[in-house]
Amino acid sequence: MADVTTSRAMLRFALPTIIVMVCISSYNIMDGAIVSNMIGTDALAGLNIVMPAASLFTAFGFMFATGGSAYVAKELGEGRLEKAKRDFTGITIIGVLIAFAAMAVLEIWLDEIVSLMGADEVLHGYAAEYLGALAWFAPIIVLQFIFMQFLIVAGRPGLSLAGSVLSGLTNIVLDVVFIDMGMGMAGAAVASGIGSVMAFSVAVVYFVLRRDSPVRFARPSFERGMVVKVCSNGASEMVTELSGSITTLLFNLTMMAYLGAAGVSSITIIMYVQFLAIAVILGYSMGVAPLMSYNLGAERHDVMNTLFRTSLRLVCAVSLTIFVLMELFGWAVVGVFAGGSQEVTDIATRGAMIHSIAYLFMGFNCYVSSLFTSLNNGLLSALVSFIRGLCLLAPMIVLLPMVLGTDGIWLAVPVTEVVTVFVSLYFTLRMGPRYGYLGRSPVTSS
Numbered sequence: 001m002a003d004v005t006t007s008r009a010m011l012r013f014a015l016p017t018i019i020v021m022v023c024i025s026s027y028n029i030m031d032g033a034i035v036s037n038m039i040g041t042d043a044l045a046g047l048n049i050v051m052p053a054a055s056l057f058t059a060f061g062f063m064f065a066t067g068g069s070a071y072v073a074k075e076l077g078e079g080r081l082e083k084a085k086r087d088f089t090g091i092t093i094i095g096v097l098i099a100f101a102a103m104a105v106l107e108i109w110l111d112e113i114v115s116l117m118g119a120d121e122v123l124h125g126y127a128a129e130y131l132g133a134l135a136w137f138a139p140i141i142v143l144q145f146i147f148m149q150f151l152i153v154a155g156r157p158g159l160s161l162a163g164s165v166l167s168g169l170t171n172i173v174l175d176v177v178f179i180d181m182g183m184g185m186a187g188a189a190v191a192s193g194i195g196s197v198m199a200f201s202v203a204v205v206y207f208v209l210r211r212d213s214p215v216r217f218a219r220p221s222f223e224r225g226m227v228v229k230v231c232s233n234g235a236s237e238m239v240t241e242l243s244g245s246i247t248t249l250l251f252n253l254t255m256m257a258y259l260g261a262a263g264v265s266s267i268t269i270i271m272y273v274q275f276l277a278i279a280v281i282l283g284y285s286m287g288v289a290p291l292m293s294y295n296l297g298a299e300r301h302d303v304m305n306t307l308f309r310t311s312l313r314l315v316c317a318v319s320l321t322i323f324v325l326m327e328l329f330g331w332a333v334v335g336v337f338a339g340g341s342q343e344v345t346d347i348a349t350r351g352a353m354i355h356s357i358a359y360l361f362m363g364f365n366c367y368v369s370s371l372f373t374s375l376n377n378g379l380l381s382a383l384v385s386f387i388r389g390l391c392l393l394a395p396m397i398v399l400l401p402m403v404l405g406t407d408g409i410w411l412a413v414p415v416t417e418v419v420t421v422f423v424s425l426y427f428t429l430r431m432g433p434r435y436g437y438l439g440r441s442p443v444t445s446s
Contacts, residue, residue, distance in 0.1 A: 011310065014287030016157035020148065020164040021283030025276040032272050033337055034175045035188055039126075041265045041341050043185060046126025048268035049119045049252055052245035053131055056102050057138045059241035061145025064095040066289065066373050067234020069149045071226065073290040074376060076153070076214055077297025084214065086221035088150060091230055093220055095146050096139050103138035106131060118253045122261060129185040137193030144196045147203030153290045154215040156206065163202035171195030233378030243389025250397040251409070258406050259347060266348035267409070269337045270355050273330075274362075274413075277322045281315055281363045285370030292374035292437075301436035308371070308437040315363035326356035347406075354410035361417035368424040375435050380427060388420040 036044040068091040075084040106113060114128045144167070151160040171191050178187025207216050248271065255263030288307055295303045326333070330352035334345055365388055372381035393416040400408030400415070432438035 011314075013157060013291065014284050016161035017152060017287030018280055018283035020161050021279040021286070022276070023161075023164050023168045025279035026168070029272045029276055030172050031175060031188060031192065032268065034172070034179065035185070036265075036337050038176070038179045039184065041344055042122055042261055043126045044268055044337065045261050045264040046119065046123040046185065047130055047188075048248070048264060048271070049117045049123050050114060050127040050131040052117060052249045053106060053113055054134055055241050055245040055248075056106075057099065057141040058145065059238045059245070060095060060098050060102065061142040062241055063231065063234035063238035064091050064142070065145045065149035065234070066286065066370070067230040067232070067378060068146065069153045069290055070233055070293040070374050070376055071230050072150070072215065073153050073293040074297040077294040081214060082218070083221070085216055085218035087223075087226050087230075088215050089217050090220040090222050090226065092143065092146060092217075094222070094227065095142050099139040099142040103135050106135040106138075110135075117249060118256055120256070120261070123264075126185050130189045133186040133189035134193060137189075137196055140193065140196045140200050144199045144203075147200060147207070149286060150215050151203055151206065152287060154206075154210075154213050156213075157287065159202065159206060163199035166202065167195040167199035169195075170198045229376070229378075231378075233373060233376050233381075238382075243385060243393070247389060247393050247397060250394055254397055254401060254409055258401060258409070262341065262343045262347060263406075265337075265341070265344045266351055269334055269344070269348045270351050270410075272337065273326065273333055273352065274355075274358075277326075277359055278362060278366055280318050281366045282370070284311065284314055285367050285374075289370060289374035292371070293376065296375060296435065304435070304437040311367055311371075312364075315367045319360055319363035322359040323356055326352055326359065330356060350407075351410045354407060355413055357414040358417045361414075361421045365417060365420045365424050368428055371428070371437075372431070375431075375437075377431070380431065384420070384424055384427060387423055388416060392416040392419055 032044055032047060035047055068088070072084045072088050072091075075081075075087065110128055110132050111124075114124055114131065117127065119127045144163075148160045148164060151157065151163070171194070174191035174194055175188055178191050181187065183190070207213065210216065251267045251271075252264050255267050259266070288311065292304060292307055295301075295307070331349045334348040334352055337344075337348075365384070369381050369384045369388075372378070372384070393412060396412035396416055397409065400412050402408070404411065429438075
């Protein structure tokens with residue numbers, strides 16, 4: 001990572017991770033499209049109903065992946081190679097133990113959790129069938145996120161890409177096969193789980209066999225300071241996922257109240273589009289995060305500034321492109337998921353036109369949160385995510401429809417992103433002198 005110093009080299013280094021995140025989002029979207037067209041739009045709504053609970057796996061995975069990779073990459077930059085290996089192993093073990101606990105909770109109280117998610121009599125069966133099957137793969141799903149990110153720290157982003165592509169293709173193929181066999185929603189969940197097993201296997205083989213890798217398994221370290229730092233540093237990503245889970249729950253409950261199951265199907269479609277839209281930004285941010293962390297440890301502030309400026313150009317260009325595409329072709333995207341339902345098509349098409357305004361601002365907010373994680377300032381990163389998710393978006397989902405009707409539901413995300421931009425900009429400018437990513441030597445007293 002030390003020789004990645006130019007803008008082109010940084011983009012080339014991050015490209016596999018961008019592709020990974022786009023592939024993961026695309027596969028999840030294909031998952032929804034297959035369920036909608038092979039089982040029905042009610043099944044798609046049932047899938048979305050339990051996404052807040054299923055996102056627990058993603059939340060824990062992201063927390064240990066981003067927080068842990070930033071911590072270990074900084075140690076590598078400081079030359080503490082053996083300590084980095086021990087900490088990587090400890091992070092892996094802790095992540096697995098937490099995943100087993102989450103799996104147990106979901107399996108024991110499955111029906112109660114599905115009911116709390118807002119499922120009615122029509123959606124309950126679909127939702128419980130999917131979540132019950134997926135929960136058994138929780139440890140593997142968490143490890144998939146951790147290992148894919150640590151392959152980047154090890155300097156093997158291409159291998160991370162290969163594992164993710166293999167995972168996604170396996171998921172899509174098995175989705176069709178299992179559903180066609182009559183396995184229904186359980187088949188879709190098992191297909192996703194087996195896909196995670198494929199990516200997990202690729203990473204395990206590398207970390208076990210490549211003895212020259214800077215990141216590999218060793219005697220684990222469970223130092224309290226390391227664990228606290230990793231969890232607090234990755235808290236922003238966990239807050240983002242959990243905030244997304246809570247806001248998805250609120251979206252579902254609000255849509256059920258205003259438009260019923262068709263409304264839930266419609267918001268599911270828009271959320272799928274949003275996942276894909278931010279995948280490029282999130283992929284880039286995760287891809288360059290180890291570079292920023294490494295150069296922070298090595299005190300190479302000129303490289304940090306190049307990385308920062310490159311990132312801003314990218315997120316602005318991508319945000320504008322996505323906005324234009326959704327305004328022009330949002331109707332076509334909706335048609336892929338609507339399953340022939342004219343009601344769902346009409347609701348989601350109007351929603352896409354309003355919701356797409358958010359993409360103009362969403363990229364910058366996502367990048368800023370990731371930036372502070374890479375700088376090992378998890379508290380500030382979590383604060384930005386918390387303000388954006390729970391403090392702003394959650395109240396908007398509840399309050400705006402009271403004033404504007406269903407259009408208020410679609411406006412909740414754009415209004416939130418606009419307000420968050422000012423918060424993100426303030427912290428970016430305020431913390432620049434402290435870390436030196438604005439091109440000046442860091443000021444340690446601030």
